[in-house]
Amino acid sequence: MTKFDIAILGGDRRTACMAPIFVEKGYRVVCFRTVPVPCSPSIKSKISFTDSLREALDSAPILIGGIPFAKSDCLYCEGSASNLNLSEIQRSIHKHQKIFAGVIPEDFRRTCEEREISCYDFMRDEPMTLYNAVSTAEGAILEALLHKDTNIHMSSTLVLGFGRCGKILADRLSGLHACVTVCSNDANELALACALGFETLHLSNLWRKICCFEYIFNTIPACVLNRRCLEKVSSNAVILDIASNKSGADYETAEKLNINIHFCPGLPGKYAGESCAKYLTDYVINRI
Known part of the structure; x- marks a missing residue:
């Protein structure tokens, strides 16, 4: 059994603001290098935070990245210089995990699909x-x-x-x-x-x-x-x-x-x- 339901990886206020919404709906959430999460102390106490990419990737079946997912081939984390190359993330994710993010690089998507890892691009959805x-x-x-x-x-x-x-x-x-x-x-x-x-x-x-x-x-x-x-x-x-x-x-x-x-x-x-x-x-x- 996984420790969390959802891991949020970097991004900007859009992804940070997703954490309290998920918690209010009953999901267990861990955040990695997100901007400060705007919510009440009672909700924030139910959100976990980690500085370990490995822990975030290993502990949840659903991974959520920012829009865009990457800048200069590194995970996009607003407000901090990210040195986490997407290739490092790709090596650490697991079969049957699901990744949600915006503007996911095509080579990353293709490799994930070959490994039976589903990618969902927010910006390929017309209503979004x-x-x-x-x-x-x-x-x-x-x-x-x-x-x-x-x-x-x-x-x-x-x-x-x-x-x-x-x-x-x-x-x-x-x-x-x-x-x-x-x-x-x-x-x-x-x-x-x-x-x-x-x-x-x-x-x-x-x-x-x-x-x-x-x-x-x-x-x-x-x-x-x-x-x-x-x-x-x-x-x-x-x-x-x-x-x-x-x-x-x-x-x-x-x-x-x-x-x-x-x-x-x-x-x-x-x-x-x-x-x-x-x-x-x-x-x-x-x-x-």
């Missing part, structure tokens, strides 16, 4: 990605307000990209009565944005029009904010880059031009850990 996009959009708006002393109400606002996150972000900004323009190079995305009442701009014309915007949100994981565009950005503008891997802008040029630009990773964990944890916990419980 939509919940995540809501938290990202709301977090991006908060970041914008923290970095600029003007209202979003009636501001000229640009949303680059109209995928899951771009759609929700444009909707939330519209709800704050911003004057929203959607920019994309995808004809279907532009048509949908137009049908929903947004102004539209083709990506090829971004450099001509970017000077008109006060708030600029990028969701495209490619360097669309290049030197040509950045040279045209208004001195009064703020840019929030929420695309993955700091890939949305030429940051070296932005720094030289003294542009008010901010890369904003991990917004769901930063601002909506408890809400995200509820969705993640339900996802896990429905699959164990």
